[in-house]
Amino acid sequence: MAAMVENSVALVPAAAQKVRSRDTLFRFRQDSDFWYLSGFDEPDALIVLVPGRKYGEAILFCAEPDSKIALWEGEQIGPERAVSDYGFDDAFPLEDMDDILPGLMEGREHVYYSVGLRPDFDQKVLGILAHLRQHAPSLSLAPGDLIDLHRLLHEHRLIKEAGELDVMRNAADITVAGHKAAMLAAAPGVYEYQLEAELQYVFARHGAREQAYSPIVGSGPNACTLHYDKNSRCMRDGELVLIDAGCEYQMYAADVTRTFPVNGCFSPEQKAVYDIVLRAQQASIAQLQVGLPWQASHDASARVITDGLLELGILQGRLDDLIEVKAYQPFYMHRVGHWLGIDVHDVGDYQRDGRWRDLQAGMVTTVEPGIYIAPDNATVHERWRGIGIRIEDDVFISERGPEVLTEQAPKTTQEIESWMNQ
Numbered sequence: 001m002a003a004m005v006e007n008s009v010a011l012v013p014a015a016a017q018k019v020r021s022r023d024t025l026f027r028f029r030q031d032s033d034f035w036y037l038s039g040f041d042e043p044d045a046l047i048v049l050v051p052g053r054k055y056g057e058a059i060l061f062c063a064e065p066d067s068k069i070a071l072w073e074g075e076q077i078g079p080e081r082a083v084s085d086y087g088f089d090d091a092f093p094l095e096d097m098d099d100i101l102p103g104l105m106e107g108r109e110h111v112y113y114s115v116g117l118r119p120d121f122d123q124k125v126l127g128i129l130a131h132l133r134q135h136a137p138s139l140s141l142a143p144g145d146l147i148d149l150h151r152l153l154h155e156h157r158l159i160k161e162a163g164e165l166d167v168m169r170n171a172a173d174i175t176v177a178g179h180k181a182a183m184l185a186a187a188p189g190v191y192e193y194q195l196e197a198e199l200q201y202v203f204a205r206h207g208a209r210e211q212a213y214s215p216i217v218g219s220g221p222n223a224c225t226l227h228y229d230k231n232s233r234c235m236r237d238g239e240l241v242l243i244d245a246g247c248e249y250q251m252y253a254a255d256v257t258r259t260f261p262v263n264g265c266f267s268p269e270q271k272a273v274y275d276i277v278l279r280a281q282q283a284s285i286a287q288l289q290v291g292l293p294w295q296a297s298h299d300a301s302a303r304v305i306t307d308g309l310l311e312l313g314i315l316q317g318r319l320d321d322l323i324e325v326k327a328y329q330p331f332y333m334h335r336v337g338h339w340l341g342i343d344v345h346d347v348g349d350y351q352r353d354g355r356w357r358d359l360q361a362g363m364v365t366t367v368e369p370g371i372y373i374a375p376d377n378a379t380v381h382e383r384w385r386g387i388g389i390r391i392e393d394d395v396f397i398s399e400r401g402p403e404v405l406t407e408q409a410p411k412t413t414q415e416i417e418s419w420m421n422q
Helices: 032-038 067-073 078-086 094-105 119-135 150-158 162-185 192-205 220-224 268-286 294-311 319-324 413-420
Strands: 008-013 019-021 046-049 058-062 090-093 110-112 145-147 216-219 240-245 247-249 256-261 364-367 370-372 388-390 393-398 401-404
Touching: 008 032, 032 046, 032 150, 046 094, 058 078, 058 094, 078 090, 090 094, 094 119, 162 192, 162 240, 162 247, 162 256, 162 393, 162 413, 192 216, 192 240, 216 220, 220 240, 220 388, 240 388, 256 268, 256 388, 256 413, 268 294, 268 364, 268 370, 268 388, 268 393, 268 401, 268 413, 294 319, 294 364, 294 370
Parallel strands: 008 110, 058 090, 110 145
Antiparallel strands: 008 046, 046 058, 216 240, 240 256, 364 393, 370 388, 393 401
């Protein structure tokens, strides 16, 4: 609220229940912005922030407890507990919103609200604005403009506080445990979805019942498909399997990728490519220093990967020339990472005024370079074809330097082989 412009009001709606099929619903997942501000985990609620309001600045509209609903769905929090347990200054039943909300918006010049996320609520907000403009004694008593809340709120979300980092460390630890279990379960003849099941079991057993995203378990040629998630193939001897998976723990995401041999032993070609990706990740992590530009991390990974592909004879030419024309992109076609937090692809700008932003203490990012050599790439010697490798960790940027939250997941070829063959 301190960062909002003078004489403004902010509206933050909760998520709605979503239908899975016919009369069954998906398990409810709160809107990330709403959760960040409140920790309140019920659908269809509304946060109203009114800086300077005499009778309370932080207001919640939520469902009134109903004994019939409680019988089927469990206890509801209700307005009274929203104040006593969640720290709101005031709270009202949802059915009173149409009567009270216009009064909270009246006399405010600016409304912070992100249009397009809840079309049903968009109509309510626009309807109130139209009514106020038509019936206000003067236009100065009616809001004159809408301001997108995201830019302001997401900058706060980008910098993690100590309590958030504690939760993210737990999410990282649970995710590492899942990956280690999947490594132990891998063997020729095992199906990709069976490794996925190992992940899900470990996540849920540690209190992370939701996954941060659909897990990728890609063996053999599937490892070269970046967002492969069918996870239906039977794994074969001599192949690699790439697992990209992370749990969601107390609403915060982890995001880890490990690539390892199905039979527990890297071939010489697999090891050669793997070591290049690992060196690229190490070089990238070293650039995650406060004050350095975000782009420096990606540039470091691209240079190491280009140099490595030169060593293998997959690329030919001068290193700097190849980097300038991005000759690595057919084999490394994505960026090195993304912000991480309540959302797996978390919020926050990567650029400011046309330039890459400088890193700040409190940011958390993934670092995930990769090399993907398609099985049908006729420009590459056949011994390299079909090798897809990505290595991903979650990194907290601090004044002391980068802290890898997921470092305990086996990562070098020696560590992976030792773990799988214990």
